[in-house]
Amino acid sequence: MIHIQEILWYNIKKGDVMNKRKVPKATMQRYPLYLKALKKLQSLGIDRIMSNQLGSFIDVEPTTIRRDFSFIGTLGKQGYGYDVETLIDTFEGHLGGTYNEKIIIVGAGNLGRALMNYNRWNNVVGEVACAFDIDESKVGVVNDIPVYPLSQISKSIPVGCRIAILTVSHDAQETVDKLIEAGIVGIISFTHDHIRVPKDVFIKYVDVISSIQELVFQVNNI
Amino acid sequence: MIHIQEILWYNIKKGDVMNKRKVPKATMQRYPLYLKALKKLQSLGIDRIMSNQLGSFIDVEPTTIRRDFSFIGTLGKQGYGYDVETLIDTFEGHLGGTYNEKIIIVGAGNLGRALMNYNRWNNVVGEVACAFDIDESKVGVVNDIPVYPLSQISKSIPVGCRIAILTVSHDAQETVDKLIEAGIVGIISFTHDHIRVPKDVFIKYVDVISSIQELVFQVNNI
DNA sequence: CTTAAGTTGTTAAATGATTCACATACAAGA
DNA sequence: TCTTGTATGTGAATCATTTAACAACTTAAG
Structure with a gap:
C-alpha cells in the first residue's frame, strides 16, 4: 500500500529536485548576454518580449533562448511572452545583480588601475572593494579604492569576498595560490599565463x- | 579502364582536399592555449613532448589534443611525440605569429591607453599601428603610437589592416559600421554592448x- | 634483423548542445 | 463565455564535440 505522502514526495522530488538539471556550460555563457540585451531593451521602453524578438536582437535561436530560460524556471507565459522586468530581476539574482559582490583587484599596474578607474562596476555586479600589489610603491588610493601591499592580503581582504581580478605581470601562479588560500573561489585572469586551480575554484x-x-585564425581560414 | 592518373588524383583529393575538414569552434578556442603552453614549455628547456604530458599540463584530454592538432596536419611522430619547436612554428603561422598583423585601437580612453602602453604586442601577434578617438583632445601620441581623429579613419588606417580593438564607451554599433566600411574584418570588443556584424566579419x-x-553564476550553482 | 614498448592519427562510440515539432495554456476579442 | 490565434516549454531528432579504442608506425634494445 502506497501512502499519499509518498506520492507527493515523489512528485516534489521529481519536479523540483530531479528537474534541477545541471545548466550546460554553453547556456551559462549566454546568460550575461541575455541580461545585457534585456537591460538595453528595457532602456528603450520595452516591457514585454517574445523569444523570437529577443532572438533576432541578439542572433540566438528563439528555441535556444526558451530552453536556456527553462533551466532557471518557468519565466514566461504561453501565448504572451516574457515580462522584461521579471526576466531582469531573475537574471540579476543569479548573476550577481544584488550588487553586493565584493571584488578585489590584484596587480595595480596600468591595467589594474584602468579597471579601478572603470566607472561601471556599481549596479552591475558589485564593487571593487580594494586592490593589492606586490610593489610597495603602488600602495595608496586609486579612484577612491585603497591599494594594499600583497603581503597583507589575508588581513585586508574584505569579509565575504569571493572573486578576484588578476592583473599581475609576474608570478601569476604563486599569486593565485595565495588568493585561494585567502578564500577566493572565482578568478578573472587578465594574464597570458596558464594557471592551475583546484576543481572547486x-x-x-x-x-x-x-x-x-x-x-587571426578565423580570418585566415574563411 | 581506369588510368593511373585518376587513381592518384582520387587519392590526393581524398587525402588532402576532402580531409581539410572545417575546424570546430571549440578547437579554434584551444589553439591559443596550446601555443601559450608550448612556449612556456620551450622556455623551460623542453624540446619534445607527448600529448598526455601536454594534456596534464593544461588540463585537456590527450586525445582531444591529438584530434585538435590533426586538423592542422600531421604534426607528430608515432611512438615519439611532438617536436616543440615545430609545433610552435606551425601554430604561430596560423595564429598571427608572423608578427605582421597591423592592429588598430579605436577609443583612446583609459582602457585604450592602457592597451597602448601594454608592452607585449610585439612578437606575439603583430603591432598596434595607430589608434583613433572621436574626441579631438585625445589626438596625439601614446607610447609612440599615434592617435588620430575618428573622422580620419578611412585615410589613416594602415594598408592591410584587418583587425581592430574596440574600446569606445559610446556609439559602439555606429563605430563598428565605420570600421567594417574601412575594411576591418575582425573585431575585439571591450564594450558591454551587443554589436551586430555581417557574417563575413x-x-x-x-x-x-x-x-x-x-x-558569479558558477560560484552560486556548485 | 627482429622484437617489445610506446605514441600517434583516426574510426567508432558516447556525450553534450541545438533545433524541430507540437501539446498545452494563456490572451484577446466577439 | 466561447473561440481563435499565438507563444511557451519540452520530448524527440539532429548536429557537434569529446572520449574510447585500436591499427599503424617509430624508436630502441637485444
Whole structure:
C-alpha cells in the first residue's frame, strides 16, 4: 500500500529536485548576454518580449533562448511572452545583480588601475572593494579604492569576498595560490599565463592576445 | 579502364582536399592555449613532448589534443611525440605569429591607453599601428603610437589592416559600421554592448562584466 | 634483423548542445 | 463565455564535440 505522502514526495522530488538539471556550460555563457540585451531593451521602453524578438536582437535561436530560460524556471507565459522586468530581476539574482559582490583587484599596474578607474562596476555586479600589489610603491588610493601591499592580503581582504581580478605581470601562479588560500573561489585572469586551480575554484581568462590569435585564425581560414 | 592518373588524383583529393575538414569552434578556442603552453614549455628547456604530458599540463584530454592538432596536419611522430619547436612554428603561422598583423585601437580612453602602453604586442601577434578617438583632445601620441581623429579613419588606417580593438564607451554599433566600411574584418570588443556584424566579419568580446557575471553564476550553482 | 614498448592519427562510440515539432495554456476579442 | 490565434516549454531528432579504442608506425634494445 502506497501512502499519499509518498506520492507527493515523489512528485516534489521529481519536479523540483530531479528537474534541477545541471545548466550546460554553453547556456551559462549566454546568460550575461541575455541580461545585457534585456537591460538595453528595457532602456528603450520595452516591457514585454517574445523569444523570437529577443532572438533576432541578439542572433540566438528563439528555441535556444526558451530552453536556456527553462533551466532557471518557468519565466514566461504561453501565448504572451516574457515580462522584461521579471526576466531582469531573475537574471540579476543569479548573476550577481544584488550588487553586493565584493571584488578585489590584484596587480595595480596600468591595467589594474584602468579597471579601478572603470566607472561601471556599481549596479552591475558589485564593487571593487580594494586592490593589492606586490610593489610597495603602488600602495595608496586609486579612484577612491585603497591599494594594499600583497603581503597583507589575508588581513585586508574584505569579509565575504569571493572573486578576484588578476592583473599581475609576474608570478601569476604563486599569486593565485595565495588568493585561494585567502578564500577566493572565482578568478578573472587578465594574464597570458596558464594557471592551475583546484576543481572547486573557477577561473576565467580575459585575454586580449588569445582573442586576437583566435581572430587571426578565423580570418585566415574563411 | 581506369588510368593511373585518376587513381592518384582520387587519392590526393581524398587525402588532402576532402580531409581539410572545417575546424570546430571549440578547437579554434584551444589553439591559443596550446601555443601559450608550448612556449612556456620551450622556455623551460623542453624540446619534445607527448600529448598526455601536454594534456596534464593544461588540463585537456590527450586525445582531444591529438584530434585538435590533426586538423592542422600531421604534426607528430608515432611512438615519439611532438617536436616543440615545430609545433610552435606551425601554430604561430596560423595564429598571427608572423608578427605582421597591423592592429588598430579605436577609443583612446583609459582602457585604450592602457592597451597602448601594454608592452607585449610585439612578437606575439603583430603591432598596434595607430589608434583613433572621436574626441579631438585625445589626438596625439601614446607610447609612440599615434592617435588620430575618428573622422580620419578611412585615410589613416594602415594598408592591410584587418583587425581592430574596440574600446569606445559610446556609439559602439555606429563605430563598428565605420570600421567594417574601412575594411576591418575582425573585431575585439571591450564594450558591454551587443554589436551586430555581417557574417563575413568576426567579432569577439573581451568583457570583464560578463565574465564576472558568469563566474558569479558558477560560484552560486556548485 | 627482429622484437617489445610506446605514441600517434583516426574510426567508432558516447556525450553534450541545438533545433524541430507540437501539446498545452494563456490572451484577446466577439 | 466561447473561440481563435499565438507563444511557451519540452520530448524527440539532429548536429557537434569529446572520449574510447585500436591499427599503424617509430624508436630502441637485444
